[in-house]
Amino acid sequence: MERGQRRLESWGRQVAAETEVRDLHWREADPFAGLTGSALPYGLGRSYGDSCLNQGGALLTTRGLDRFASFDAEAGVLRCEAGVSLEELIELTLPRGWFPRVVPGTKLVTVGGAVANDVHGKNHHRAGSFGCHVRALELVRSDGSRRVCSREQHPELFAATVGGLGLTGVVTWVELQLRQVEGPYLAAETVALRDLDHYFQLSVESDARFEYTVAWVDCFARGRRVGRGILHRANHSDRPEVHPGPARGRRSVPFDLPAATLNRLTVSAFNLAYHRRHRRRAPRLEHLDRFFFPLDGVAHWNRIYGKRGLLQLQCVVPPEAAPEAVRELLERVARSGQGSFLAVLKSFGDVPSPGLLSFPRKGVTLALDFAHRGERTVELLRELYAVARQAGGAFYPAKDAVMSVEDFEASFPHLAEFERHLDPGCSSSFWRRVRAGRPWQPSLPLIPSPENTP
């Protein structure tokens, strides 16, 4: 656990200057020892904006905390250190018939990162968020205290830490409840979507019959065709593994492609081809890597956006406002001509999220990403934020680079309660941005707890 000079970036390719990097290796060690400025845990840097960066302070990298502590293969309860990636976790548990209850669109995230953003998956309508399946975690704070937090022990700190953006301290280990699966396959279908109404109609029906549902929409479709796209839906299959071992190698984007390669034309062509290819497809068996993590096959795919990187936006709007708001958002994107490579639409269910700052909540969520073309992209994003907020929307910190102080406050009604649990030794570039001019005082005294962990 020492310091070193390294340049860490977020997935949107933002970089924070003058950051001290310290690699954590041991869960029993004090991650904050000897630090004077603020610190922030850093997992695999799969957050897009600046929520995993801490300009001028320190980043505590957690990938060295990659040990499993225990695995009960009867009950599906796994305890592991926070730097274990979902890829490593799945490699261990899948052959024994267990899989995370919730996975995001990439398995190259750490368990700690998944907790701190309380990530969601394609089964939110059934399973809720990642945090719903966290049984307990250990939190180490800058005052040297160490607490096991769960729904029973220190429940307030548990609620602040799940979705807590790394601002309540360092999570050293997490205990998860997994779900049983027969094998690595899904019975998957894709259905062409004519337009947005078709999406809303199909999504209700699909959510009732399928564990996993998500739609990819064409952001260049305008007018009546807005919302044209494809809906993926699937259930776990009971077919066991056929060819054991990893099925495919990993390709990589080795260098930065200039932003010009990602012009309107290529994006349209991609979207169209994607739409065609998926128009008519009978139910099929699909390996879960393909279904859940389609982009993981290409390492560093974010480089296709060039040096300036990409900007993400993900919002959730309440069910009543969703049809109008989503249409308006998609229309504006299409009109701008700044096509999004990936536009993902999904309906969240009503399982409550456990975190005070959890993003998932009942409604319809839309995720868009844009090649960063400077001010005009930022302006478009601001416009979209305004539309979503008008509709009562909330925004996802893991996928944000432009959210305002007001957007942030509007997104998280439990913000004041959350701030009581902030660790004064933690901060992030994101936090300072969305709390600019809103100084806070930690109202809970930080007292070292006598407890120790087993």
Next chain:
Amino acid sequence: MKRVLVLGATSAIAEATARLHALRGGALFLVARNPARLKAVADDLAVRGAGRVEAFVADLNDLSHHAELLAAAETALGGPPDVALLAYGSLGTAVVLDRDPDAAVDVLNTNLVSPVALLTLVAARLEKVGRGTIVGISSVAGDRGRGGNAVYGASKAGFTAFLSGLRARLWRGGVHVLTVKPGQVDTPMTAHMTKSRLFATPGLVARGILAAVDRQADVVYLPWFWRPILAAVRALPERIFKQLRI
């Protein structure tokens, strides 16, 4: 089930190597001085599939523990180890070592005195059964003494020489000795260094160690490209070498 003895089991390189043995279902006896860290490593290896994991806490610079821990290992593993990996070591801090003889002696104790003492006992046990592999992690730094860290280089040069002599003494009796010379590896030992492209991961080094054990190699540079680099470094005349700031 392969019986593996890991001396210095909380070293990043040792841990990565032990994980590969665990995946193969090996039985592991782990020795390290920090109990909490040792337990974290042991629990992990058990979850990853090790046939058996035993942990033994000892400061290996205290030579009085050596006989006892080897006896405990044989009991726990059900016989002398098939592979004994010696991984502990200390880099020291160059500026301190240059001025402080006690610090220099510490590094020599950790990297040379203790390993020689411990492997002497391991060798005796393996000789008796006429099989087994001793793996010593030395370093490319032992190939030539640099101004940047003369004491560490000397300790590793001594260890390399010991391993080579041990190999010559034991091979006829069926015991194999492998000298591992890693280049720069991204571990807590090198946390303070700026990481160039030459840095390898502990996982890569671990795979190299296992492959070298399997094919009974005598000396292995990890990654391989350090062999020609060090050949060039050794070939430089001292007159020129002393002028390099490395």
